[in-house]
Amino acid sequence: MSETLASPSRPCHTEVVASKKRPRARRRASAQAARRLAADRERLAALEPGGSPERPLEVESASIVEPRAVDLGCLHCDAVPRVEAQDAVRVDDRVLRRVRLRCRACGAEREVWVRIVGRAVH
Numbered sequence: 299m300s301e302t303l304a305s306p307s308r309p310c311h312t313e314v315v316a317s318k319k320r321p322r323a324r325r326r327a328s329a330q331a332a333r334r335l336a337a338d339r340e341r342l343a344a345l346e347p348g349g350s351p352e353r354p355l356e357v358e359s360a361s362i363v364e365p366r367a368v369d370l371g372c373l374h375c376d377a378v379p380r381v382e383a384q385d386a387v388r389v390d391d392r393v394l395r396r397v398r399l400r401c402r403a404c405g406a407e408r409e410v411w412v413r414i415v416g417r418a419v420h
C-alpha cells in the first residue's frame with residue numbers, strides 16, 4: 299500500500315519552446331529517414347533466404363512457392379504484397395523460381411528467389 303502508486307495523474311502538458319524546423323522541413327526529414335530505413339531493410343533482406351539467387355528460399359513443392367514468397371511481406375510497410383509474376387530462371391546449374399511481388403499498400407516491388415527441393419533427395 300504505497301501512496302506514490304495512488305498519486306493522482308496530472309494532465310501532461312508539453313510545450314515546444316524552440317523549434318527551428320518548419321513543417322515542410324520536418325516532413326522531408328522523416329521521409330528521408332523512412333527511405334533510409336527501407337534501404338536498410340532491403341539490404342538485410344538481400345542477405346536472408348529468398349533475397350538473392352545465391353540464397354534462395356527453399357520450399358518442398360511448386361504449389362507453395364507463391365504463398366511462401368507473399369508471406370515475406372513488404373519491406374517498406376509490412377503489408378501483404380501480391381504476386382506480379384513468377385519466372386523459372388536458370389542460375390548456374392539449377393533452376394530457381396523468381397517471384398516478383400508488388401505491395402498492395404505502398405506499391406513497392408520485391409523479388410523473391412525460391413528453390414524447390416525434393417523431399418527425399420539429399
Ligand SMILES: [Zn+2]
Binds near residue numbers: 373405
Ligand atoms: Zn508496402
